[in-house]
Amino acid sequence: xxxxxxxxxxxxxxxxxxxxxxxxxxxxxxxxxxxxxxxxxxxxxxxxxxxxxxxxxxxxxxxxxxxxxxxxxxxxxxxxxxxxxxxxxxxxxxxxxxxxxxxxxxxxxxxxxxxxxxxxxxxxxxxxxxxxxxxxxxxxxxxxxxxxxxxxx
Numbered sequence: 001x002x003x004x005x006x007x008x009x010x011x012x013x014x015x016x017x018x019x020x021x022x023x024x025x026x027x028x029x030x031x032x033x034x035x036x037x038x039x040x041x042x043x044x045x046x047x048x049x050x051x052x053x054x055x056x057x058x059x060x061x062x063x064x065x066x067x068x069x070x071x072x073x074x075x076x077x078x079x080x081x082x083x084x085x086x087x088x089x090x091x092x093x094x095x096x097x098x099x100x101x102x103x104x105x106x107x108x109x110x111x112x113x114x115x116x117x118x119x120x121x122x123x124x125x126x127x128x129x130x131x132x133x134x135x136x137x138x139x140x141x142x143x144x145x146x147x148x149x150x151x152x153x
Contacts (some may be wrong), residue, residue, distance in 0.1 A: 001115075001128055006108035007139045013098050016105040017071030019146055020094065029142040031134050032056070042066065046097050048080070052130045053122045057085030072096050086117020107139075 009016050019025045023044060027036040035047040044063040050056070068074045073136030075089035090113030097106045113128060 003111040009105045013105045031137045051125050055085050057082030086119040088115045
């Protein structure tokens with residue numbers, strides 16, 4: 001499954017880059033995140049509870065950051081296991097671009113992912129629809145966490 005999207009965020013590129021590398025902000029934005037822990041500068045471990053169609057599962061996994069080009073891009077790769085529900089693996093190339101004379105940032109990403117087990121039996125349309133909903137929810141929450149009106153004066 002492949003997914004490509006972009007989102008404009010009303011804050012400078014350096015702030016978006018810092019937030020993308022801050023496990024506390026990411027944990028608040030990731031739907032169903034129960035735990036996100038930085039284990040090194042380029043590795044995290046995660047625990048996420050998700051419902052995909054009729055299947056609910058808690059996934060545990062590892063995330064690695066590579067091809068770092070601060071504050072413009074990186075590749076985030078991960079694997080997760082959800083017990084009898086199955087597993088998932090994938091990677092995303094994340095690119096940040098300054099817009100509006102540096103006062104805002106366009107975040108674009110290209111995801112390539114695969115699922116196994118019961119989840120894979122649900123069908124590609126349901127999986128892709130759920131993935132898009134989760135991505136939209138993540139970015140809505142991520143943008144809300146970074147939006148200037150939410151910051152203390």
